[in-house]
Amino acid sequence: MSKKGTGTIVVQGASRPNSGESSVKPLVQSTTFLYDTPEELGDLFDLKQVGPIYTRIGNPTQQDLEETLNALEGGAGFALATASGSAAVTIAFLNILSAGDHFVASSELYGGTYNLFVHTFKKYGIEVTFVDPDATVEEINAAFQPNTKALYGETLSNPGLNILDFDKFASIAKEQDVPFIVDNTLGTPHLVKPFEHGANIILHSITKYADGHGRALGGVIIDGGNYNWNNGKFPDLVNPDPSYHGISYTESFGAIAYAVKARVQLMRDIGAAISPFNAWLISLGLETLHLRIERHSKNALELAKYLQTHDKVEWVRYPGLKEDKEYAKGQKYLPKGQSGILTFGVKGGVEVAKNIITKFEIVRHVAHIGDARTLIIHPASTTHRQMTTEEQLAAGINPELIRISVGIEDVNDIIADFDQALAQV
Numbered sequence: 001m002s003k004k005g006t007g008t009i010v011v012q013g014a015s016r017p018n019s020g021e022s023s024v025k026p027l028v029q030s031t032t033f034l035y036d037t038p039e040e041l042g043d044l045f046d047l048k049q050v051g052p053i054y055t056r057i058g059n060p061t062q063q064d065l066e067e068t069l070n071a072l073e074g075g076a077g078f079a080l081a082t083a084s085g086s087a088a089v090t091i092a093f094l095n096i097l098s099a100g101d102h103f104v105a106s107s108e109l110y111g112g113t114y115n116l117f118v119h120t121f122k123k124y125g126i127e128v129t130f131v132d133p134d135a136t137v138e139e140i141n142a143a144f145q146p147n148t149k150a151l152y153g154e155t156l157s158n159p160g161l162n163i164l165d166f167d168k169f170a171s172i173a174k175e176q177d178v179p180f181i182v183d184n185t186l187g188t189p190h191l192v193k194p195f196e197h198g199a200n201i202i203l204h205s206i207t208k209y210a211d212g213h214g215r216a217l218g219g220v221i222i223d224g225g226n227y228n229w230n231n232g233k234f235p236d237l238v239n240p241d242p243s244y245h246g247i248s249y250t251e252s253f254g255a256i257a258y259a260v261k262a263r264v265q266l267m268r269d270i271g272a273a274i275s276p277f278n279a280w281l282i283s284l285g286l287e288t289l290h291l292r293i294e295r296h297s298k299n300a301l302e303l304a305k306y307l308q309t310h311d312k313v314e315w316v317r318y319p320g321l322k323e324d325k326e327y328a329k330g331q332k333y334l335p336k337g338q339s340g341i342l343t344f345g346v347k348g349g350v351e352v353a354k355n356i357i358t359k360f361e362i363v364r365h366v367a368h369i370g371d372a373r374t375l376i377i378h379p380a381s382t383t384h385r386q387m388t389t390e391e392q393l394a395a396g397i398n399p400e401l402i403r404i405s406v407g408i409e410d411v412n413d414i415i416a417d418f419d420q421a422l423a424q425v
């Protein structure tokens with residue numbers, strides 16, 4: 001059968017039930033799985049057979065979600081769901097980097113990812129160099145060192161709204177022979193599939209658009225199976241793993257070596273597994289991802305156009321606006337819609353920005369994005385407050401910037417709420 005569209009994959013899932021099974025995927029809320037003989041269980045531990053043992057390293061409900069997300073992104077066949085997006089970022093790196101290693105990342109990042117890279121990884125001896133995502137190839141290449149082992153960026157940075165220049169980043173990663181890791185949380189695989197643009201590993205916070213209903217935290221790492229780890233830089237993937245019966249991941253698992261190691265070694269040890277209930281809740285949300293993200297994108301564009309005309313609004317950023325600096329990249333990489341996040345600044349600066357947050361009736365003041373409901377926040381005083389002003393500016397955050405995660409309500413009601421809120425300041 002031909003490659004299916006996003007809508008079909010999210011509704012149908014990656015596999016069809018067998019005759020007599022429940023038509024929709026059940027919730028398997030169990031920590032453990034029963035086997036009759038030590039031999040059967042031994043074969044599972046040896047990875048000779050595939051099957052659930054213990055929910056920390058695998059469970060049928062997690063697996064349904066993993067298979068659907070793998071199919072959506074066009075991965076190599078193995079994805080790893082995690083307890084949160086932050087756990088996905090952490091495991092994605094610790095799977096291939098250790099003390100003494102270095103990586104290069106776009107400076108326009110989610111606040112939590114920034115903290116992980118700058119503060120926590122540093123304590124483990126892993127160093128990062130940030131690059132302006134709009135810098136030239138030469139400038140980005142200059143950030144590489146002999147011990148650099150990954151290049152990282154977000155499809156659509158939050159809240160800087162920089163659209164990653166996939167072609168540029170992929171060609172640099174190729175030239176430097178390091179894996180290109182992409183956080184596609186805000187892009188979603190309905191709008192853009194980073195593996196088609198040279199990514200090697202994709203991760204998401206599935207707490208956001210994948211869930212969409214504000215009920216469950218989750219993350220995922222998807223292996224593209226398109227990077228050759230056997231190049232001298234990643235001995236842990238190639239050499240026998242003493243913690244796993246001397247297995248060589250590349251030798252035993254080929255294209256899914258990275259993903260298998262992430263599960264049987266890192267997830268085993270760190271234990272940031274997604275609860276089956278959360279995986280199931282996210283699966284429910286995921287069924288409408290394609291419809292929602294199109295509506296998020298449409299509503300965001302309409303709200304952005306409205307804000308452009310408002311005399312109390314100083315500036316508006318949405319990559320779908322023709323005037324926006326990211327418009328061309330948006331049309332190139334996310335032609336079906338540019339997702340649901342917009343930012344704007346009000347006249348009068350920070351104090352007016354904080355004041356307006358309190359004036360809404362529908363729009364909710366919440367530290368979240370990707371929800372069905374329209375959400376508002378002032379990043380400089382909340383999500384990114386631990387950064388200095390210089391660091392905030394490098395991450396694309398002006399002091400007065402207000403971030404909106406535009407929901408899927410009737411757009412006229414969203415606009416009316418902005419109208420009355422702006423009238424009060």
Ligand SMILES: *Cc1c(COP(=O)(O)O)cnc(C)c1O
Nearest residue numbers: 084085086110158185205207218
């Ligand atoms: C929210 C978010 C994360 C972290 O995900 P959690 O599920 O909150 O842990 C990582 N990257 C991006 C782009 C995000 O928006």
